[in-house]
Amino acid sequence: MACALRFSRRSRSAQAPLRSPPTKALRVAFAVAENGFDPQAVYDSYSFYVCHAIFDPLYTFDYFARPVRLVPNTAEGPPQISDGGRTFTVKVRPGVYFADDPAFKGRKRELVAEDYVYTIKRVFDPKVRSYWLYLFDHRLVGLDEALERSRQSGRFDYDEKIEGVQALDRYTLRIRFRTPFYAFQYWLSYDGLAAVAREVVEAYKDASNRVMEHPVGTGPYRLKSWVRGQKIVLEANPGYRDETYPVPGTASEPGDAAVARENAGKKLPIVGRVEISILEEALPRLLAFNSGELDFLELPAAISDNVLAKDKLLPEYVKRGVVLHRQTEPSLSFTFFNMDDPTVGGYTPAKIALRRAIVMGFDRQAEIDVIRHGQAKLASQLVPPGIPGHDPTLVAKNAYDPSGARALLDKFGYKDRDGDGYRETPDGKPLTITKASTPDAVDRTENELWKKSMDAIGIRMTFFT
Template identity: 25%
Template sequence: MGKTSLSKWLLALMLVLMLALAACGGDDSSDDKKDSDDKSGEKAQSEDGLFNIEDFSMTATNDGEPIEDGTLTYGIVSDTVFEGTFNFNFYSGAPDYEVIAWFDEPLFDSDANYAYTQDGAATWEVDESGKVYTLKIKDGVNWHDGEPVTAEDWLFAHEVIGHPDYVGIRYGSDFENIEGMVEYHDGEADTISGIEVVDEKTLQITFKEGGPSLTTGGIWPYALPKHIFGEMEVANMMESDAVRKNPIGFGPYKVESIVPGESVVLTKNEDYWRGEPALDQVTVKVVSPSTVVQELKTGGVDMVDSFPTDQFVDNADMENVEFLGQVDNAYTYIGFKLGKWDAEASEVVVDPNAKMADVNLRRAMWYAVDNDAVGDNFYNGLRWSASTLIIPFFPEYHNADIETPTFDPEEAKSILDEAGYKDLDGDGYRENPEGEELVINFASMSGGDTAEPIAQYYIQAWGNVGLNVQLVDGRLLEFNSFYERLEADDPAYDIFQGAWGTGTDVNPAGIFAGNSPANYPRWTNEENDQLLADGASMKAMDTEYRKEVYDQWQQLMVDNIPMFPTLYRSVIVPVNDRVVNYTLDPASELRRYQIGVTQAEPVVE
């Protein structure tokens, strides 16, 4: 074992032991942890050494004027390369999104509540039924090659995503809510009857059901340039040069060059419909979690998509950056493989004989883990124990009063005993109720210093109640491989630790609907599908009704446990002191094209 490997192993062991002490009520003294008195809101730790995301500012305080010819370097913190699927209609990984967002954008802007406004590249109107939407693209909105963005392009995006040969993950309940989409997707129709091109700039879409989700993400807001993709086979689009090598959009910057998996250089789009962007050039590059601090201190990057929260406590007083923060629209979870994805039928098929099919086993595994200790010890309060699967990012719908399993290993043991999981051969691990060896294969992603020790903590916690849990392949899986195996229903894993970004619509159908390929636990039932439909219906325009539906849905998930949330999350973004006009605040009127720098070189520590 090399010195570096040994150091990492010792760090993992130390953190696992620290969690074990915390779980047993040991002293979690924070006397050796430094307070932060930096310019980012004086985010001093509390007496127990924890931070609170509410103490962070969401907007950079630098109010200087942007210089001309400015350049900026933006880092994507990742321990793996980006996949390089640079189109909103095809991408699946967050790193690719971070690149796309610089050169393309949705046709709709959103307000502080993430509802579509009339201020973006397109406007919308709805009829009295709440089902027929008329969408109009504004004049002057052009693709980077000068061609106008048209209603045909918007229709074309729907035709591609709904096509039987589409290989992305976007098709689901939102698309099936469009009149005629199911028939088109099933190959029974050549066109989508519910979408009509009224004129060059106007599209009309008729939905089966109206409802609040339509204007918070339910209307697909991304176009696809038909003059580029129109002659391609749908099955080949994702791997085409138009996605991988020469992507275009209508956003503030244009792709100049790509080093596959590593970096993208973008230049100013002088024809941008909102006005001239403030920067001449933006470089987006992958930055390893192990080097991100050094990159920030030396000016190798001006900012990153998200700073590793496990590293924040040791770097909170970094002098050349301002740390911004907000509650994240994402959570971490433990998922159980309970079925398979039927690609031909585009639906989840639940397997009643799956290894993890017994809800008692799943409930015991939830009781066995101490997520409070994980959040406090690994993230100093910047991630915290989760309860239900509608997250605090949606305060109106998150129900903190629902009783969910919390750390109680004795309760976990009792549940397992009663369900027939007993150690019959005296090796310390329980057999299944049929008396057969039970080995639970656990898939978890690599990434940052805490990935390994957290995975090992969960394995240890489950081992403490007599469950033999082992890492798939004996190691953590890199990001792209992890999701490829989930999407393929790899039989090598039984449970997995994943993360889900909810987007800005509270509707959880994207990951839980029976017709969603992103339903990675491969679980649904009649009540789940009905509640998801009710929560997106016209009746759900009444907030109280929608809240009641989602209360029932949150309880259903606690009762059935296809997955359980482990941690709610915050986003911490360091911004170099030369950067202006940057914010995380959804209520702000600042836009990406306005981001600028006040001097030619980054401020260094």
């Protein structure tokens, strides 16, 4: 579960959609410093938060739809998938423009299909060292040959034709893979494939062909100022296309309708200025919010007890007009077994029973209560809520059942033969499970929960850091 706090704002209806005045500012904080703002070069979440505001991928996700739904962003419609999932054809939406920049020499620069060809080729450039190469490597038609030629020549040729990524005309992009890759349609929404202009890269690139300090995109914001690791200021892009705040559908989350009513009909971006501070520790972020230095705070579970009581805001926050927003994050946390380990690995009935007993014996609700301060839900399946394929009626088969875990261990020969409170293996050897960990305080607390749970079913657990 994710919790966010904000101060309430009074709103009024308008006769026509209007952009927010540039003086209206939103003040937020990042927990980790950014690396830069080149969408093909960065790979950390916080840098991508900024890139998402400046650049545009072809697709995005419906802001309110649950389960999530892919919708056009700078594309005219859904991708046309053919050739058994090998070919993707996309029409780029006419009339989308990059933010004004000296690199364009005073002309208004329209986004075209060739910009996405160039963007994808940047992922291939060895000098850029893009993390996202793995999406295309050994998959895209003609890429392996192009990479080999670049290795031999020492440079990547952006003008060389690659069969797998081409602009068929001014607004038509075609991407071809060697084998079916239906999931690629979702990657077309990823900020790592957001469009950049070749003129901008050639004007401001560093020795690695990266443009980390001078981002220019087609998105709702542009970078106004940046003090590395301290402050990022974004301002509304005055040339941003006409987009209005979305309307939630019937499958949206509770509370979405109220949020939409507050912003219905407003042109994007709603806020004229975004000020981002870097505050790495959770408590200072909360103190900054309490003092009015921040307008919005993503509430870390570790300090949620300072703000919430049984999922409700403390009275002092209610009096100040603070609003709590809750949403289920589409993510999972899990612990996995080393299947090569001689103690827990293997597929004999006894080894399967041992792993199942460990799962049944661990108190996951205690982890949620202690480690996550109640801000999580028990997972019942591999597909998280809000993602297509999630079944809300599915009940986990290996629910917390220490009595059942003890009976299962007894049945398969894992018994305490010497009376010391800990079990031995079926062949009489001491049974010890070693769990990997870190010296982190949270992990130490989690280790205590694991040990308590395993002690309760007679399994000795040690920890390796």
